[in-house]
Amino acid sequence: MDATSEEPQASLPASLEHAIPPHLIVERTQPWHKDARQPPKGASHSFWFGSDIESIVVLYIGLQFLPGTDVDVPVASTRKYLNRVHDGHYYHCETSGLDDEGYQTIVSIAYWKNTQDYRVWKAALPKDWYHEGLELDGPVGAFIEIYTPTVRDLESSYSHTIPHGWGHIADHTTKPTDLCGYLGSMRDRFPRAQSDELIAKGHPKAVNLPAGADSRGRIVAVEPHSNAVVVNSGQRWKLAEEEEREYYHSRIQPKLNIFLTPLAEGLSAGCYFQRFLVMNCPETNSCHTISYSLWHSQSHLEAYVLKKPHRELMSVAIVDYLKRQKSGGAKLELYHEAMVLEEKNQAFEYFNCHPRTGMLRAIMLKS
Incomplete structure (x- = not known):
């Protein structure tokens, strides 16, 4: 399809809003997806940042250990540092999960709307803050994964207007948007994709890790490459009735598991790693799960996603959900936030972590 600067819904009805913030819309030199000009099949909302915001900060800070290990001290240390921020431009949450090596992982996710506030916070920390008190030959590993995307490199899609992730620090919640309901809409929502093909260049490289060496007992940094893609997708059923919860667990979740499970088997799909996480929350009815993955490229x-079996699985799940949404019976909250990242806007460091942790997995499976 020929590239065009014309929006899919050139004159939006009053009920719709552009998925790309107006101040980031430029003359388009890259083609739209073929379905971009179709009316939205359902309601999808986005969270924007104002024109005064150039970039945000997203941190993933993790602790890794075998079940039964006492981690009260390092968990308290992480919480101590993350709780030092007390303004409305910051949000953090804590999650946990079991990785494919059988290690328990506690992952805190932190967001800063103001990069200068992040720099001030970071400058006041000890250099070893994320692994403070841990030993390289001890039973607990730690890692930090840092992303500083520009607002041109962000996109989000929410089934509801309830904020999650960076939605907590965003400036604007949209009405239903014009770019949703079709597989491939993610690329169309990235502001930078209007004029950039988002082609990945290079491959991740380990620093201070000799070929064939074990990453455990070391501090290993990983050098990234340009245009890697991070996706954080979530499902929360705090407000869902019992019938809809049963629907999700019996109809939607099995399809998602079939779709996501092959990603743990190798790098052939271009997925460097995938973490399945559960939000740590005191309310028993606020079930909230997260899938966090990093990909070589948007392509x-x-x-x-567009492989036939995956496409069919996801299409059925989407259609099922949209039917419930239109009937007013969808209280399950589905969302994702995505970043396409330049090389300079990523950093990874792993302290005493096993070789299949995060970006270390990309190094191990490639070697």
Whole structure:
């Protein structure tokens, strides 16, 4: 399809809003997806940042250990540092999960709307803050994964207007948007994709890790490459009735598991790692799960999603959900936030972590 600067819904009805913030819309030199000009099949909302915001900060800070290990002290240390921020431009949450090596992982996710506030916070910390008190030959590993995307490199899609992730620090919640309901809409929502093909260049490289060496007992940094894609997708059923919860667990979740499980098997799909996490929350009825993945490129992500069996699985799940949404019976909250990242806007460091942790997995499976 020929590239055009014309919006899919050139004159939006009053009920719709552009998925790309107006101040980030530029003359388009890259083609739209073929379905971009179709009316939205359902309601999808986005969270924007104002024109005064150039970039945000997203941190993933993790502790890794075998079940039964006492981690009260390092968990308290992480919480101590993350709780030092007390303004409305910051949000953090704590999650946990079991990785494919059988290690328990506690992952805190933190967001800063103001990069200068992040720099001030970071400058006041000890250098070893994320692994403070841990030993390289001890039973607990730690890691930090840092992303500083520009607002041109962000996109989000929410089934509801309830904020999650960076939605907590965003400036604007949209009405239903014009770009949703079709596989491939993610690329169309990235502001930078209007004029950039988002082609990945290079491959991740380990620093201070000799070939064939074990990453445990070391501090290993990983050098990234340009245009890697991070996706954080979530499902929360705090407000859902019992019938809809049963519907999710019996109809939607099995399809998602079939779709996501192959990503743990290798790098052929272009997925460097995938973490399945559960939000740590005191309310028993606020079930909230997260899938956090990092991909070599947007093209790899699209190719995986558009494989026939995956496409059919996801299409059925989407259609089922949209039917419930239109009937007013969808209280399950589905969302994702995505970043396409330049090389300079990523950093990874792993302290005493096993070789299949995060970006270390990309190094191990490639070697």
